[in-house]
Amino acid sequence: MSEHRELDNPFWSSLRTVHAGAALCAGGVLRYPPQYAPFLGVAEGSVHAASGLEALVAAGESVYLLGIAPHVPAHWRLEAFRPLAQMVCEEPIAIVDGPEAIELSAAHRADVLALTALVYPHYFRERTMELGRYFGIYEGGRLAAMIGERLGTDSAREMSAICTHPDFLGHGYARRLTAMLANDTLSRGKLPFLHVSHENPRALHLYERIGFRLRRDIAFWSLRRD
Structure with missing residues (x-):
């Protein structure tokens, strides 16, 4: 769907615009501070996000992605849920x-x-x-x-x-x-x-x-x- 294409990647889009002041950034990865929300985003699925993920996500922590997921290191666990409406x-x-x-x-x-x-x-x-x-x-x-x-x-x-x-x-x-x-x-x-x-x-x-x-x-x- 062509209109409002930024909503196809809403975590990334939000962290680049209205919540840019709160965003944590490393290696092509953006995330909300954990006390705000457990959400993380990348610009596109081709991103190899190992360095950014290692910098921004603590051991034992789970974060959530919506719309686009990056390439992740082998020792990370990426689990797909049923798509949301x-x-x-x-x-x-x-x-x-x-x-x-x-x-x-x-x-x-x-x-x-x-x-x-x-x-x-x-x-x-x-x-x-x-x-x-x-x-x-x-x-x-x-x-x-x-x-x-x-x-x-x-x-x-x-x-x-x-x-x-x-x-x-x-x-x-x-x-x-x-x-x-x-x-x-x-x-x-x-x-x-x-x-x-x-x-x-x-x-x-x-x-x-x-x-x-x-x-x-x-x-x-x-x-x-x-």
Whole structure:
């Protein structure tokens, strides 16, 4: 697909643009600091990344790649997962009625970390919130649902950490937050996009119903340094 080709290699693209200030770089490899996200990227699959990987990935650490994987040393373990659905939204979404969403700050960090540890545990880290804006809905003093911005380029922004506490499922909070942030992103002249597992058909169908479309399936790997 020709439009927004930078989304074919989203980790690399993000680390070259909106998150260039946080990027760690060595030997043609870029990665997020571990306290932000366990993500790593290269410009193209032909890259021989041994020196960069050795410099940036600690022994026993696992990182993740999306879209493009480099040649890796024989003693590293590259595991392919099922491709993710990369979805985009090109038109404003109708917002359903519901509680007010607030912008989350460092003051809400403990609540955010507790919710993501419960329902979104794999990729959220202590400083992930610093990669973009995060919003949440509180109910009875508890963080009931949240959404945030993670990856991005000069022309697109990723919706991420879209999650709801199990005690508050069925209230439409995830839909309300997704519509709110997608519309705000569009109003800023950027394309909202997100990634969702095909093994989560409930979420996939939700995004389709509210106005996201499949842009492409995108390859996804874990890479471990033993």
